[in-house]
Amino acid sequence: MPPPANARPSASVELRATALEQFASVGFAGTSLQQIADAAGYSKSSVLYHFASKEALLEEVLTPAIDRLEAILEVFLATAETVESRRRFVNDFIDFILEFRLELHTFINQSQSLRGIPVIDRAGVLIVRLSDTLCHGEASTEDRIRFGIALGGAAYTLVAGMTFLGQEIAPADEIRPALLVVVTELLAPVTVRTTPSRK
Numbered sequence: 519m520p521p522p523a524n525a526r527p528s529a530s531v532e533l534r535a536t537a538l539e540q541f542a543s544v545g546f547a548g549t550s551l552q553q554i555a556d557a558a559g560y561s562k563s564s565v566l567y568h569f570a571s572k573e574a575l576l577e578e579v580l581t582p583a584i585d586r587l588e589a590i591l592e593v594f595l596a597t598a599e600t601v602e603s604r605r606r607f608v609n610d611f612i613d614f615i616l617e618f619r620l621e622l623h624t625f626i627n628q629s630q631s632l633r634g635i636p637v638i639d640r641a642g643v644l645i646v647r648l649s650d651t652l653c654h655g656e657a658s659t660e661d662r663i664r665f666g667i668a669l670g671g672a673a674y675t676l677v678a679g680m681t682f683l684g685q686e687i688a689p690a691d692e693i694r695p696a697l698l699v700v701v702t703e704l705l706a707p708v709t710v711r712t713t714p715s716r717k
Contacts (some may be wrong), residue, residue, distance in 0.1 A: 530568045532558050538579040542620040546576060546628055576624075577637040583621035584641050586614055591648055608705065612697045615673045616690075623677045661708045668704035672697050 527535075536558035540549040551572055555562045569575040590610045597603045615622060625641050632638040652669070653662045676693070688696065 529558075529560060529564055533560065533565055533568055534575070534579050537575045538620050538624070541576065541579065541628075542623040546572070546624070546632060551575075573635055576632075576635060580621050580625065580637045580641065583614075583618035583625075584637065584644060586618065587648070588644055590614055591644070591651065595651060604705065605702070608698065608701050611669060612672065612694060612701065615676060615697075616694060619676050622673050626674060626677050657708075664704055664708050668701045671704075672701050 533554060537549070537554045540554055540557060544553070549572070551565050552562050554575070555565045558565075565575075569578065590607065593610070594603065594607045625638070629638055629642060633642075648669075649665070652665045657665075675697075
């Protein structure tokens with residue numbers, strides 16, 4: 519039997535969602551546990567009941583995004599690099615950045631000031647690994663720049679709209695196909711290595 523339409527989500531779910539919104543809009547450093555509690559309609563003691571600290575809350579809200587990106591990378595690494603495997607990766611990456619916009623917003627805009635927090639450091643290691651995978655040792659400087667602009671630019675474009683405009687750059691149903699076209703075009707000249715699994 520489904521819950522009643524007016525049933526409130528669990529406290530931990532609401533607190534995670536509110537914390538993510540606060541971290542993305544106000545910044546991790548500028549957000550207090552009391553602000554999260556107030557915005558979610560709970561007491562500070564309720565927040566502390568579910569999460570031991572603000573850092574633990576950050577870990578909770580960012581880990582699903584990092585896990586998803588790691589899974590996408592593992593799938594890409596497990597197969598030979600072909601035009602088709604690259605196309606699947608681009609599709610998966612675009613779905614990832616669209617689903618985890620607030621998490622990306624938090625990481626891209628605040629990672630330098632949050633170094634030393636395990637979840638941020640894990641994300642940083644994963645980004646370097648992703649870059650090394652896509653831009654192998656033989657990649658030209660031009661190819662490295664293409665990958666950086668294509669993937670990093672796609673992620674940052676969504677973040678920039680939220681940061682500077684306070685809104686999306688376009689309606690949601692227009693963003694995905696536009697990103698797919700632009701990222702695919704940017705990566706088209708980059709040589710595909712037709713090698714066995716790179717794991």
